[in-house]
Amino acid sequence: DAMVIQNPRYQVTQFGKPVTLSCSQTLNHNVMYWYQQKSSQAPKLLFHYYDKDFNNEADTPDNFQSRRPNTSFCFLDIRSPGLGDAAMYLCATSVAGGRYNEQFFGPGTRLTVL
């Protein structure tokens, strides 16, 4: 089945220790998104890629970076995680263009910062 896969599902890191979260998709969608979601809040968009074009939300901290080496994979790098970065990180994909833009989410990575 076509899907969005995120690894790992649970990640524990120490304060200030860099961490990388990964996302892959078999949907062949050209847009990929990274969201941060904290408890009882809406998902907050961090970045998205339209093909290889990178789009950074204005309020995304510099501590967060992303890479998309090819259509199928996208990575979220947190350079120096703080306690406030503990959250669920969601990857989503969509087919760009037109009005539809339905986004399909992976299962998420739960990040804990000690």
Add this chain to the structure above:
Amino acid sequence: QKEVEQNSGPLSVPEGAIASLNCTYSDRVSQSFFWYRQYSGKSPELIMSIYSNGDKEDGRFTAQLNKASQYVSLLIRDSQPSDSATYLCAVLGQNFVFGPGTRLSVLP
């Protein structure tokens, strides 16, 4: 004014009743509207999309859109305890924006 607003709930309904979830948005050029269901600790799951004024039905779910009033709703008929979740409204205008979600609790 927030871009997409929803009542946070919790909205409690008895099993078998109709659950009505509401969403308003501020961007008048919004074209596409989505409802996602999110169980606790899980990722959002797309359950309905609607693009034109009126009703769209899919099984027990009906989405209703009124662009003049900038209002979109989701009705869940014959609510089941398994429908208990947070329902996120999302709107595509100039940006794709999620509402804060409404927590629904269906009581057996």
